[in-house]
Amino acid sequence: MKKVTKYILITLLVFGVLFSAAYFAKTNSKSAITYKTETLFKTTIEKETVITGKVIPEDEVEVKPQIGGIIDRIFVEEGDQVTTGDLIARIKVVPNEQNLNAAQGRVKKAQISFATRKKDFDRNKSLYEKGIISNADFIANELLFNQAKQDVLNAESDLKIIKEGSIGGSNAANTDIRATVPGTVLEIPVKEGDQVIESNSFNAGTTIAAIADLGKMIFEGKVDEAEVASLRVGIPLKVSLGAIEDQELDATLQFIAPKGSEEQGAVQFKIEADMVLNDSIFVRAGYSANASIVLDRKEDAFALREALIQFDRKTQDPFVEVMTGDQKFERRDVKLGISDGVNVEVLKGVSEEDQVKVWNRTEERDEDNENDQDDA
Structure with a gap:
């Protein structure tokens, strides 16, 4: 009986020593961590949004016949330059x-x-x-x-x-379709032999050709309702084209739709912006494009890197940890302003002299695990 008691005491003593050693090792490793700190700095912060859209001609005209018939001949091709009055096609009239x-x-x-x-x-x-x-x-x-x-x-x-087809009369019984505006022939959706319908008050008619001036292009896109209130006519945009790398074109917002349309559960508003074209590149109608718009801008703003901001697990309120002594920190709730995704404006809670702790997410997960264990 005495031997059993002796062995039990020895076992408890060994476990006690091991537990004490592990505790002190963990405590010492924690105290050995040295955190870096940063202070507020002044910078310019721009809040941007990127809008997906396309590039289209400012004015595109569809040439339609004034009388029905059969396409007898087409005189132009897609991409040709035409002036007002140029012959586009000839129609052979088939009387009704x-x-x-x-x-x-x-x-x-x-x-x-x-x-x-x-x-x-x-x-x-x-x-x-x-x-x-x-x-x-x-x-x-x-x-x-x-x-x-x-x-x-x-x-x-x-x-x-x-x-x-006309009172002038001709042996070929035809009528001529001519360009009504100068520009580039974008599309010819018909071919010789196709039957066409005249344009009148009851029928839109068959399009013979689409013509536009490619020297006047606009960006067309859609903006979410959460961002449209920050837009105003006249603000600048930067348009990047999907087909042309490392090229940005300047544009100016000239239209914001007064009425939105619901798409996939979100209300979208159409916008249009006049583009300033670069002579070194040829912009084709229909290019996909992205437009960057500055929604808000703050100069000389007191800011911190967003990586320094922490959020309360329960309330999601933002806070930082400010140094109060040698590697000692206290929590400070902060009020934030605009952000560009890298830096964020700090409106309240931290002064210029405060040293803000540079934390990391690994540390946060460790603390959360400890808190969960304590709660359990």
Whole structure:
């Protein structure tokens, strides 16, 4: 019995010595850590946002026919430079049977009316020359005769337009489609032999070609509702093109949509910015682009590196640790201003003389683990 008690005491003594050694080793290792410190510094902080969008022409015009038919010939290619009046394409008119029959009917009706008016006019002219009718009656009858004559001409012109595409007439029965503005031909969505529809108040018509001035380009993108309130017309942007590396183009915000649209659960507002093009690069319509916009800027701001800021685990309030003695620190709650992702403005809680502890996330995880164990 005495031997058992002796062995138990020896075992407890050994474990006590080992535990004491481990405790003092851990305590000494903690006290041996020396933390660096930093102080507030003055700097300029810019809060930026990046907007994804594309580059498009400021004005793009779609050339459409004024009469339906078949594309007989196309005279330009995509990328060609054109001026106002240049021939784009030629259409061969294919008359609509219903419209053709109606036009032919109007011609016959006008001719019948004209024949009747001519007989009346000839009879009244003879009576007028004999002094049987007055001058006023003769003039009124002459007016009706001239109107009937003009109705025939109008009906025949309408019939010719339906059959040939113009009243000028040609053996090829065609109509010419010409450029309405100067610029670059961006797209020709039709080919020879395609049927096209005329543009009118009931139909947008078939696009023969799209023309734009590539010397006037704009950036078009969308901004989240959380950031649109910080924007104003006239602020500068920096536009980087996806197709051209190491090139930034200046731009000026010129439009912010008054109404947003919901996309994937978020409200987005369209913006447009006039771009200043560089002669050394050729910017094509449709390039994907990113625009950087400075939402807020603060000069001579007292700041710390964001890496020095800690956040309370429960309240998420920001704080730092300030040195009070030799490697001794106390917590200071701080009020933060704008941030650029690297430096953050400190509005309250720390003075210029305070030495702020440079901490690391490994230390924070160790402390959290200890706190969790204590809570358990």
